[in-house]
Amino acid sequence: MTPLMLAAGLFDFSFLPRYSSYFIKGVQYTLILSAAAVVLAIVPALLLALMRLSKSRVLRFIAGAYISVFRSTPMLVQLSIVYFGLFSVIILPSYMLFGFIDISMFIPGVVALALNSAAYVAEIFRAGILAVDQGQTEAARSLGLTQGQTMKLIVLPQAVKNILPTLANELVTMIKESSICGTLMGIQELMWGAKTVATTTHIIMAPYLVAAVIYFCINFPATKAIEALERRMRRGDVR
């Protein structure tokens, strides 16, 4: 292939009218997949964070081990293990959600992403909890509140403020990372759509360029919005 052909492929967007549905459906799939993964990660992440902060050495070790494993191995490897390992044993029915989401693919994808995300979100929660002034805990405990009541009524409500922006960042990461689900398992998200259009039309580059532009148009404004949100929240941060 000559550089000239590549360049021509780069600017050949003639596929767009006919194949636009691949990108529209793809982006919807990507957003649903990433949002579901982050939402599904929240409860286990909170548990992991509380375990890491607990007095019990055993709980701390279990949570620490989980987080270390998922943060120190590539997501592609984790996804492969979950999809080809775990979900070769668990057989899911092929049911279509919203007409275009195949449950038998979607669930393994979400589970793998959520397992990974839980490790990162757990650290976000832990940092958010630790950032709440220790004096708040002391005041609550001195009034006779138990450790659990203190966490639930005093610490967590204040930690949310620290956690939310970073959690939104995790969603941005997921939107990008979820693209490997398309490549590995053929989940029909945005990256899969771009790849399919490229192979079908033999236009090599432009479909990926469209995908890149779409990813950028979602994540860049989102990142800016999160930064603005963080700045606003920090302004109200006076004892």
Place this chain on the structure above:
Amino acid sequence: MATSAKPIIEVRGLTKRFGSAVTALDHCDLSIFPGEVVVIVGPSGSGKSTLLRSLNLLETPTEGQVIFEGVDLAGKDVDINRHRQRMGMVFQHFNLFPHMTVLKNLTLAPMTVKGVSQQQAEATARELLKTVGLQDRENAYPIQLSGGQKQRIAIVRALCMQPDVMLFDEPTSALDPEMVGEVLEVMRGLAARGMTMVVVTHEMGFAREVGTRVLFMDAGRILVDAPPQQFFSHPDNPRLSEFLSKVL
């Protein structure tokens, strides 16, 4: 003093070490009787805050006992939360809950811990707010209050639990000078109504006028334990004389 009465708090051989290098408290003994106002003074790092914080086990003693109303709080089967309900604590940095209104700050513990009804808790809170002159701020958030107002609210928050003892950890140290008076005024009022109080402070005037006993601590030990008159007029301890010459 009430010699026949039993001490409300009794500290025996209390030692607190942080790691192996730092000894914050070194075998402290102390008895506090109902109605007393015990003021603890001393240079910074002398262990006075650690001693106070050990009384409600915010610091866990390394050795020794803290006996509150007959129960050794450091004992194994002690439900510390139950005993803390009867010991109010006021902190240097107020530690009001910033995500709650004043009223919610005041009613949270009575409702959560003691199971008092909302109506009852709010009635008590409003009553006590009136005594510190802040009845019109019940819907304010802590961020909207001055330091002096915050500390008065913090005192009321502790009082809402109807404690038997009030512990004050440098309650005026973080305040602008013009706000110190209003907080000390509230504390004076409490003392006058017979509240048992343990106060760590640098306010020597308060120690002299309100204290029934003044303790001088240095290097984790209680070196002097005397009535204010004797404490300030005839300091017989060289370290205390030196300390007083610097702060008075």
